[in-house]
Amino acid sequence: MQLFEMTWPKVEALPKTTPVVVPIAALEQHGRHMPVFTDSLLLGEVVRRAAEATKDKVLFVPLMWLGNSHHHIDFPGTMSASPRVYLDLLIDLMENLVFHGFQRFVLLNGHGGNIVPAQQATFELRQKYRQRNDLLIVSATYWGLGGEPHKVDPNIKQQRMGHACEWETSMILRIAPHLVGELSRVEPVEFGTGFEPAQRAWITKDRSAPGHIGDPRFATAEKGETLFRVFSADVVALLERMIAWNGKSWNG
Numbered sequence: 001m002q003l004f005e006m007t008w009p010k011v012e013a014l015p016k017t018t019p020v021v022v023p024i025a026a027l028e029q030h031g032r033h034m035p036v037f038t039d040s041l042l043l044g045e046v047v048r049r050a051a052e053a054t055k056d057k058v059l060f061v062p063l064m065w066l067g068n069s070h071h072h073i074d075f076p077g078t079m080s081a082s083p084r085v086y087l088d089l090l091i092d093l094m095e096n097l098v099f100h101g102f103q104r105f106v107l108l109n110g111h112g113g114n115i116v117p118a119q120q121a122t123f124e125l126r127q128k129y130r131q132r133n134d135l136l137i138v139s140a141t142y143w144g145l146g147g148e149p150h151k152v153d154p155n156i157k158q159q160r161m162g163h164a165c166e167w168e169t170s171m172i173l174r175i176a177p178h179l180v181g182e183l184s185r186v187e188p189v190e191f192g193t194g195f196e197p198a199q200r201a202w203i204t205k206d207r208s209a210p211g212h213i214g215d216p217r218f219a220t221a222e223k224g225e226t227l228f229r230v231f232s233a234d235v236v237a238l239l240e241r242m243i244a245w246n247g248k249s250w251n252g
């Protein structure tokens, strides 16, 4: 179900245990070969497939395209909410749903810079409503739900998300090939080790002059279809678990 299509009486009539998905993405540079709306286009497609599969069992809020992208702000066109503003925005989005009586939410994320704010926002919301025992508050990033696309299609070389990389470029080739530039001229940019396994703070210019991270030359629309299939199946599986939750247990 799509919230933007509904009247308020229809929303009021929904079972309050209906899981509500708040898709959160970004508008930021994606190298010289990909559009700035990449993350929003990709999450939009994952959400479209998940909504089709879950029909009237799950409510989807319109995708929030403004994300936490300050690490990309040196590149023209990037739009970003500063981290603390973004945190409050996410908390407000979920708190609106609490106010309307809903009990089960997921911030479904499609952008690396939103991972920490989404976890922090859900953490803070849980503390704020600590007297409640009927809330299920979850954050999830679509490529971080266990899917291993390279095991489904061995031609997929990349094994984790990069930026405007083989994965993302393949998925845009699948849904909007006219937005992808000439790939033969794109140079690969190594993921590098940073200070792993520690988390080193970074801005994109620390790692990449053109803006991408990974090797987009290996992208194909066929790989993009596999990636969408794997990732949307993972999202549907998570939503099924949220539907099946017994309302009390820690486990789910």
Ligand SMILES: [Zn+2]
Pocket: 030, 038, 039, 111, 163, 164, 168
């Ligand atoms: Zn991206």
